[in-house]
Amino acid sequence: MTGFGQRLDAAVSARGPLCPGIDPHPELLNAWGLTVDADGLRAFCDICVAAFAGFAIVKPQVAFFEAYGSAGFAVLEGTIAALRASGVLVLADAKRGDIGSTMAAYAAAWVGDSPLAADAVTASPYLGFGSLRPLLDTAVANGRGVFVLAATSNPEGVGLQRAVAGDVTVAQSIVDAVAQANREADPAARDGDPVGPFGVVVGATVADPPDLHMLGGPVLVPGVGAQGGRPEALGGLGNARRLLPAVSREVLRAGPAVDDVRAAAERLRDQVAYLA
Numbered sequence: 001m002t003g004f005g006q007r008l009d010a011a012v013s014a015r016g017p018l019c020p021g022i023d024p025h026p027e028l029l030n031a032w033g034l035t036v037d038a039d040g041l042r043a044f045c046d047i048c049v050a051a052f053a054g055f056a057i058v059k060p061q062v063a064f065f066e067a068y069g070s071a072g073f074a075v076l077e078g079t080i081a082a083l084r085a086s087g088v089l090v091l092a093d094a095k096r097g098d099i100g101s102t103m104a105a106y107a108a109a110w111v112g113d114s115p116l117a118a119d120a121v122t123a124s125p126y127l128g129f130g131s132l133r134p135l136l137d138t139a140v141a142n143g144r145g146v147f148v149l150a151a152t153s154n155p156e157g158v159g160l161q162r163a164v165a166g167d168v169t170v171a172q173s174i175v176d177a178v179a180q181a182n183r184e185a186d187p188a189a190r191d192g193d194p195v196g197p198f199g200v201v202v203g204a205t206v207a208d209p210p211d212l213h214m215l216g217g218p219v220l221v222p223g224v225g226a227q228g229g230r231p232e233a234l235g236g237l238g239n240a241r242r243l244l245p246a247v248s249r250e251v252l253r254a255g256p257a258v259d260d261v262r263a264a265a266e267r268l269r270d271q272v273a274y275l276a
Contacts, residue, residue, distance in 0.1 A: 153203025
């Protein structure tokens with residue numbers, strides 16, 4: 001089975017590093033003339049699937065599907081399946097994190113063999129990095145990936161993530177733990193090559209990012225565009241070797257026409273092509 005890192009590397013080389021988001025916020029549903037219910041959600045996602053079919057990886061924001069209960073999860077399942085059928089890798093932005101059997105259940109749901117399983121999922125390590133072990137192991141066993149929150153852009157995260165643990169910040173300790181997990185999972189990642197199955201999340205507007213050069217996996221960079229991250233200013237972020245700029249509203253507000261959403265995404269993809 002080809003690992004997630006290798007599949008992502010090939011997809012980015014062929015289609016560019018931009019990671020468009022599917023964020024069906026109620027305000028966007030209204031702006032697109034759609035009903036704020038499961039039917040509107042489904043129509044919104046159908047447009048996004050068509051618009052993003054030529055991209056390497058797409059990130060549905062799970063919270064906006066959960067808001068509609070079982071009907072929302074049914075739309076999410078269909079959206080994941082449709083994206084993957086078009087050859088797009090899917091990163092479920094679920095930010096799951098727990099311990100023991102609960103973490104194992106989350107792992108089965110998002111990177112196991114359930115209808116919700118995506119190519120990769122985001123996760124929170126702030127119950128201790130070791131709490132993610134069931135998720136990491138299940139991802140590797142199924143050829144999937146995990147992106148671990150490390151240094152986020154929200155001001156509330158600074159006090160925790162920039163606190164010093166030993167002689168490094170907490171954020172750096174998370175990056176280092178992910179790097180070690182990549183070295184254990186994929187020999188190629190031992191030299192820092194971004195082909196390991198595990199990545200980290202570092203916000204585009206983080207002023208002092210952790211050192212990422214030996215991560216051995218990809219770096220998801222949310223906050224590009226409307227949230228203040230400049231596409232031209234991402235080069236060299238933490239000395240990372242594989243950056244995936246993530247963008248949602250900057251692209252989605254161009255809708256509802258499929259061609260307009262695709263054109264907006266392609267413009268941003270061209271702006272970050274230097275990162276591929």
